[in-house]
Amino acid sequence: MLKKYLLSPGPTAVPENVLLRMAQPMIHHRTPQFSAIFAETKGMLETLFQTKNDVLTLASSGTGAMEAAILNLYSEGDTIITVNGGKFGERWGKIGREYGLNVVELTVDWGQAIPVASVEAALKANPEAKGVLLQASDTSTTTEHPVREIAQLTAQYDDCTIVVDAITALGVIDMPMDDWGLDVVISGSQKALMLPPGLAVISLSDKAWDQVSRSTTKKFYFDLSTEQKNQKSGKDTTAWTPAVSLIIGLNEVLTMMLDEGLEAMFARHTLLAEATRAGVQALGMKLISSAPATSATGAYVPEGVDGAAFVKYLRDDMGVTFAGGQDDLKGKILRIAHLGYYDVFDIVTAMSAIEIALNRFGHNFSMGAGVAAAQQVLVNRFPAQS
Amino acid sequence: MLKKYLLSPGPTAVPENVLLRMAQPMIHHRTPQFSAIFAETKGMLETLFQTKNDVLTLASSGTGAMEAAILNLYSEGDTIITVNGGKFGERWGKIGREYGLNVVELTVDWGQAIPVASVEAALKANPEAKGVLLQASDTSTTTEHPVREIAQLTAQYDDCTIVVDAITALGVIDMPMDDWGLDVVISGSQKALMLPPGLAVISLSDKAWDQVSRSTTKKFYFDLSTEQKNQKSGKDTTAWTPAVSLIIGLNEVLTMMLDEGLEAMFARHTLLAEATRAGVQALGMKLISSAPATSATGAYVPEGVDGAAFVKYLRDDMGVTFAGGQDDLKGKILRIAHLGYYDVFDIVTAMSAIEIALNRFGHNFSMGAGVAAAQQVLVNRFPAQS
Numbered sequence: 001m002l003k004k005y006l007l008s009p010g011p012t013a014v015p016e017n018v019l020l021r022m023a024q025p026m027i028h029h030r031t032p033q034f035s036a037i038f039a040e041t042k043g044m045l046e047t048l049f050q051t052k053n054d055v056l057t058l059a060s061s062g063t064g065a066m067e068a069a070i071l072n073l074y075s076e077g078d079t080i081i082t083v084n085g086g087k088f089g090e091r092w093g094k095i096g097r098e099y100g101l102n103v104v105e106l107t108v109d110w111g112q113a114i115p116v117a118s119v120e121a122a123l124k125a126n127p128e129a130k131g132v133l134l135q136a137s138d139t140s141t142t143t144e145h146p147v148r149e150i151a152q153l154t155a156q157y158d159d160c161t162i163v164v165d166a167i168t169a170l171g172v173i174d175m176p177m178d179d180w181g182l183d184v185v186i187s188g189s190q191k192a193l194m195l196p197p198g199l200a201v202i203s204l205s206d207k208a209w210d211q212v213s214r215s216t217t218k219k220f221y222f223d224l225s226t227e228q229k230n231q232k233s234g235k236d237t238t239a240w241t242p243a244v245s246l247i248i249g250l251n252e253v254l255t256m257m258l259d260e261g262l263e264a265m266f267a268r269h270t271l272l273a274e275a276t277r278a279g280v281q282a283l284g285m286k287l288i289s290s291a292p293a294t295s296a297t298g299a300y301v302p303e304g305v306d307g308a309a310f311v312k313y314l315r316d317d318m319g320v321t322f323a324g325g326q327d328d329l330k331g332k333i334l335r336i337a338h339l340g341y342y343d344v345f346d347i348v349t350a351m352s353a354i355e356i357a358l359n360r361f362g363h364n365f366s367m368g369a370g371v372a373a374a375q376q377v378l379v380n381r382f383p384a385q386s
Numbered sequence: 387m388l389k390k391y392l393l394s395p396g397p398t399a400v401p402e403n404v405l406l407r408m409a410q411p412m413i414h415h416r417t418p419q420f421s422a423i424f425a426e427t428k429g430m431l432e433t434l435f436q437t438k439n440d441v442l443t444l445a446s447s448g449t450g451a452m453e454a455a456i457l458n459l460y461s462e463g464d465t466i467i468t469v470n471g472g473k474f475g476e477r478w479g480k481i482g483r484e485y486g487l488n489v490v491e492l493t494v495d496w497g498q499a500i501p502v503a504s505v506e507a508a509l510k511a512n513p514e515a516k517g518v519l520l521q522a523s524d525t526s527t528t529t530e531h532p533v534r535e536i537a538q539l540t541a542q543y544d545d546c547t548i549v550v551d552a553i554t555a556l557g558v559i560d561m562p563m564d565d566w567g568l569d570v571v572i573s574g575s576q577k578a579l580m581l582p583p584g585l586a587v588i589s590l591s592d593k594a595w596d597q598v599s600r601s602t603t604k605k606f607y608f609d610l611s612t613e614q615k616n617q618k619s620g621k622d623t624t625a626w627t628p629a630v631s632l633i634i635g636l637n638e639v640l641t642m643m644l645d646e647g648l649e650a651m652f653a654r655h656t657l658l659a660e661a662t663r664a665g666v667q668a669l670g671m672k673l674i675s676s677a678p679a680t681s682a683t684g685a686y687v688p689e690g691v692d693g694a695a696f697v698k699y700l701r702d703d704m705g706v707t708f709a710g711g712q713d714d715l716k717g718k719i720l721r722i723a724h725l726g727y728y729d730v731f732d733i734v735t736a737m738s739a740i741e742i743a744l745n746r747f748g749h750n751f752s753m754g755a756g757v758a759a760a761q762q763v764l765v766n767r768f769p770a771q772s
Contacts, residue, residue, distance in 0.1 A: 001642065001646045001650075001651075001654070001727075001729065002729075003727075003729045003731065003732075005731065256387065260387045264387075265387075268387070309771070313771060317768055317769060318730075318768055320731075341387075341389075343387065343388075343389045344704075344738075344742070345389065345391065345706075345735045345738060345739065346389075348734060348735060348738040348757075349731045349734060349735065352730075352731060352734040352738075352757065352761060353731065355761060356730070356761060356764060356765050356768060357768075359761075359765045360765060360768050360769065360770050360771050360772075361771045361772055362770070362771065362772030367758045367761055367762060368754040368755065368757050368758025368759075368761060369754065369758075371734075371738065371754050371757045371758070371761075372753045372754025372755075372757070372758070373754075375738060375741060375742060375745075375753055375754060375757075376753060378742060379742050379745045379746060382703055382704055382742060382743075382746050383703060383746065384746050384748070385695070385699060385746050385747045385748065386746075386747055386748030
């Protein structure tokens with residue numbers, strides 16, 4: 001017997017009531033029944049995005065929505081500024097170059113947030129830039145970028161949009177699309193939305209739609225104008241066959257999220273992140289990031305411990321799945337998720353699993369120190385009785 | 387959002403694969419399909435009981451099987467010796483008196499195991515006694531009784547059977563029915579069998595069946611001879627309508643249990659019990675029992691903490707369900723389950739929840755001490771890598 005714990009930053013755990021709702025008999029997608037669910041879901045998505053814009057749903061992974069943003073907003077030869085501080089930031093550049101855009105790539109060391117001044121300088125040096133594309137939170141380095149400040153810069157340029165990959169930020173941190181003036185916000189189902197992978201969501205501001213109207217890039221499946229015509233209120237369906245059970249699941253998770261309330265949900269994520277950071281640091285594990293994310297915590301495994309073997313042991317021998325590192329961080333780090341359907345005892349389990357594995361790897365440390373440090377923070381999740 | 391953790395000694399957590407198997411479309415119980423499942427399940431039950439006797443299945447709670455044992459083995463005016471060291475031991479006496487038996491009740495302080503010498507003396511004083519009835523593990527006091535030694539005593543009396551309520555012992559501790567010469571062994575579905583409540587299992591030795599043949603007590607639903615005729619190999623059905631989905635679930639859990647292996651399963655329970663005792667004691671909580679059970683651990687809440695409010699707070703504010711105390715122990719204790727579908731991180735969660743609740747109740751203790759002490763034991767569940 002080996003009980004399984006999924007503590008990787010996507011896919012994340014799916015709540016039981018959502019699994020059961022998605023397991024109900026299939027319905028057809030060109031029916032009033034489906035449209036009613038779709039319309040209600042779209043309304044809740046708008047609340048979650050904190051926007052008056054439409055939020056469109058795509059049957060794709062988050063990368064599909066990233067590509068959709070580039071295909072729909074820009075044209076061959078356009079200049080875009082991308083922030084590359086990790087695997088996902090790098091992806092903006094790859095997609096942009098594939099479609100013949102002039103990509104000005106701002107690289108930043110993994111684990112560092114992009115300095116606002118770098119973006120400011122790039123915009124000044126490239127006043128023709130049509131967009132600034134970045135991650136709100138790059139999961140590969142568990143780092144958050146200063147989205148709000150960068151949006152204030154792009155707002156000063158009439159034909160430059162800010163495109164935010166919020167795949168591990170939506171529903172995790174307070175990032176009001178309209179208030180902050182974000183032009184494109186993207187997310188995926190398998191993160192804070194607590195669903196299986198396969199669904200992406202994307203919303204565009206008027207400024208973004210204006211760019212869409214001028215884009216000459218060829219596209220078909222990811223044509224957001226076609227989706228907008230089909231998904232708008234009153235029509236309430238998708239252009240192509242939707243991922244029906246995922247949209248039904250989305251209806252269920254959004255109901256849960258809005259029942260919890262945005263403020264409470266962000267506070268929970270902040271608390272779990274703070275506890276996790278306290279826990280790993282109490283075990284002598286250094287954080288990867290100087291601007292640590294609220295979605296997941298990355299930390300170096302202690303000296304003398306083989307990180308790849310450590311992650312494998314936790315997963316295969318102990319049943320606890322974390323993420324390891326990618327590229328340069330491969331074999332050196334551990335990434336612990338705390339976005340979505342996670343709460344106090346998931347963080348305790350994460351800390352305990354790390355402690356037990358460290359013990360089994362012969363590492364010398366004070367048993368219980370990580371859990372204790374995490375608990376000192378986690379107690380604040382519950383009301384004091386005295 | 388409040389995630390729920392069921393850590394009470396029955397009902398216990400039901401594994402996901404078992405829930406899914408039980409959620410499959412209903413089948414009819416007078417069919418070759420059901421009989422095939424029933425026969426396979428019965429064979430696996432015999433392995434679990436470690437017996438060559440038939441194991442019968444009843445659609446009832448464990449108390450139904452306790453009553454069935456008395457109804458089928460004994461007659462009005464018969465003398466039985468019962469061990470009353472807790473709520474469940476007391477129940478033997480209540481049932482016996484209801485049916486006009488002469489009940490010799492051996493009371494023992496809650497938390498104490500019955501001394502073998504007391505049973506020996508009672509048998510000598512009542513040589514006409516037809517049975518000794520006891521719990522292998524009384525969950526109300528989390529205490530184990532010396533079943534094996536008492537069975538050696540009853541074996542010396544030609545017409546005296548030992549009847550063992552193994553409701554929280556079967557699948558938890560090694561208690562081979564045939565090797566130990568146990569005459570009746572009873573269990574229920576919602577404990578180590580990891581199922582919802584509603585199903586009881588009972589097995590009788592030849593010595594017990596001989597008593598059955600002479601019993602004049604009136605019975606109908608719980609007539610084990612009728613069940614035996616129907617459930618025996620080749621017939622493979624029940625006398626009355628069986629709890630179909632629970633029997634299908636039983637097939638699934640027994641497959642899991644035998645896959646794990648009896649020895650590994652007993653070792654896991656022993657380790658979890660040891661870790662739990664180490665954890666609560668490190669928090670300064672005194673054990674209730676001087677012969678602590680492998681199925682669940684009972685401990686006094688610290689001085690100054692209201693036990694009833696503590697258990698309620700854990701359940702309602704923190705989502706973690708433990709059991710409190712019954713009768714004299716009401717408001718004074720906490721009972722933590724570790725039988726069935728529980729493993730390392732369930733014990734960690736239990737300890738962490740107690741620590742967080744103690745903190746919230748203003749109790750002064752060393753944060754992390756309980757988890758650390760439990761972990762020192764729990765590490766042995768996983769192979770050392772260095």
